Amino acid sequence: MHDAATAAGLDAWLENAVGELSGFSDSDRPGWTREVFSEPYRASRAWTAGQMRKAGLEVHQDAAGNLVGRLPGTNPAAPALVTGSHTDTVDGGGRFDGVVGVLGALGAVQLLAERGMKLQRDLLVVDFLGEESNPFGLSCLGSRALAGELTAADLERTDYRGRSLAAAYETFGIDPAALLSAAPWTGERRPHAYVELHIEQGPVLEERGLPLGIVTAITGIERLVASFTGSPDHAGTRPMADRRDAMVAAAEAVLAVRQEGCGAPQHGVSTVTRLENASPAPNVVPSLVRLHGEVRSVDETWLAGTRSRLAAEIAGRAAAHGVEADLSWSTDNTVVRAADSVQDLAAQAADAAGIPWAPIPSGATHDAVHMARLAPMGMIFVPSAGGRSHCPEEFTSTSQITTGVHVLADTLVRLDTAHLAPATS
CATH class of the missing domain: 3.30.70.360 (Alpha-Beta Plaits)
Structure with missing residues (x-):
């Protein structure tokens, strides 16, 4: 199992970070509401960028509006490892969906530093723009753009007020014209692998009494x-x-x-x-x-x-x-299968730590769907209390998140030196 002192420190940091990020919410809406393009979302991303810098990452916002923190590797010419998730929420949502993947990735960076481990590849921690559904009817905005799947027709979509998606981007300080030519991770710059930590958003792990799930496919x-x-x-x-x-x-x-x-x-x-x-x-x-x-x-x-x-x-x-x-x-x-190679390495990481796990499908969509077009993809799930998600009652304990962070960190280490078949899409 992982070191108790390290786990205790990570627990405290995660507990505090989840609490602080939860403070960025629309007070006029129920639960924790931090929708894409909103002012609470804008403020939260400034906070998230600050947390990335505190973790020692070089931070920038790409042309698609994604926040990217880079941990330089010893061989920056090598294709990068990518991890992360999103920090926007649905209206009336909870505190953990997406957030666990972003803060968990920063926790993994801290674990690597505490262990004195240096990856040979750059590690990119990403807070993807606008993963959740929105009034424009298009989810996963940031990862979709990275994969070259955002179209001119998408930018013409309108919300219930008649405002276009392009106008929403402009108001948020993102150039919509640059989005269609931005796909910066295609071609030779495709990542080596992508792995995402996330809450399950369903009841399976809790019902089975398991602390970890390794995703086989996304619905x-x-x-x-x-x-x-x-x-x-x-x-x-x-x-x-x-x-x-x-x-x-x-x-x-x-x-x-x-x-x-x-x-x-x-x-x-x-x-x-x-x-x-x-x-x-x-x-x-x-x-x-x-x-x-x-x-x-x-x-x-x-x-x-x-x-x-x-x-x-x-x-x-x-x-x-x-x-x-x-x-x-x-x-x-469409149905997206997690790469066998990433599943296997995550399983090895869990087994090495003595953490029971189960293969599990994801009934929710994720940024991982679009990242799978660019690189071998995998996901790690931690339990959701009562299977509740997209509601204020959404809850995953800090100790459960910490377990996922340790497995994520070890999976990244294993991916760093693994020979992987490229994404086929």
């Missing part, structure tokens, strides 16, 4: 918008049997989406996140209702069939109520 996400068109009628006079009620058809679709997730052969979940009635009048039978939902799984075969299965089921149920259903789909990301 694919299919997003759905369904429009239901019926007939507007007076809600007080149109007989029940003679209605074309779009809301009833949408309600049937909610159950169909749930049924799809419940029928998955292994890992699979499905969620309706929003229903919108085009008419606000309380005495009109709904004639146009839109449904927003998603389906997630690490099972590519099952996920590939979800569009056709749900299309048939939703259309059939809607037709029974005399309602037309029109479905449109988008792929947020």
Whole structure:
């Protein structure tokens, strides 16, 4: 196991750092709210940059808006190791999602310094810009840009106020024109490997009594918008049997989406996140209702069939109520497998420290999805109390984070000298 004195010092630092970073929050919103492009987020990143410098890192903000701290290696010409996560939150979120990966990476840097260990490769600690979902409908902004996946069409996306994503970048001090040509880690500058420490955001590790998970794959996400068109009628006079009620058809679709997730052969979940009635009048039978939902799984075969299965089921149920259903789909990301080599080295690090672990899929998406296009990718999970996440009750104990930091540090050491196959995407 890791040295008790070192662990105690790391515990104290992490406890204090999580507390300080949590102080940057929108006081008008519930929980800990630090959304991308907000003023609390801007202030928190100045604090994070200061913590990077205190850890001995050379700090800059890249063209994509990512905060990057560099720990020079003995051979700076060698492809760098990369670790980190994000510090933005969802509205009403918690204190640990993403934060554990950024502060944990700084904790790993401290452990390397205390042990007098010098990596041959540069180590880059990254606080990626805007990983969480946002009003523009595009997550993982910073890592997406690094991977060259941010497009001109993406910059034209608008929020509910009609403001474009490009305008949001400009207000935050980031040149949107530079984003499309910035992908600084492509070509010969691709990293050697990427590994991310994160809370599980689910109940598996806690239920199994395990302190660590090594991620096998990150879920694919299919997003759905369904429009239901019926007939507007007076809600007080149109007989029940003679209605074309779009809301009833949408309600049937909610159950169909749930049924799809419940029928998955292994890992699979499905969620309706929003229903919108085009008419606000309380005495009109709904004639146009839109449904927003998603389906997630690490099972590519099952996920590939979800569009056709749900299309048939939703259309059939809607037709029974005399309602037309029109479905449109988008792929947020495909299933991404963690590199076997990174999984193996993380497992070796855990085994060497005597820390029990289990292979585990990730049902949430992460910056690791986009970094996998650039380098062999892996993730290390620590438990989430009650499996709660994206809510104020989100909690992971400091000792659990410390365990993850020790395994992260040892994994980085092992990756530093490992011969890895390059990313294939």
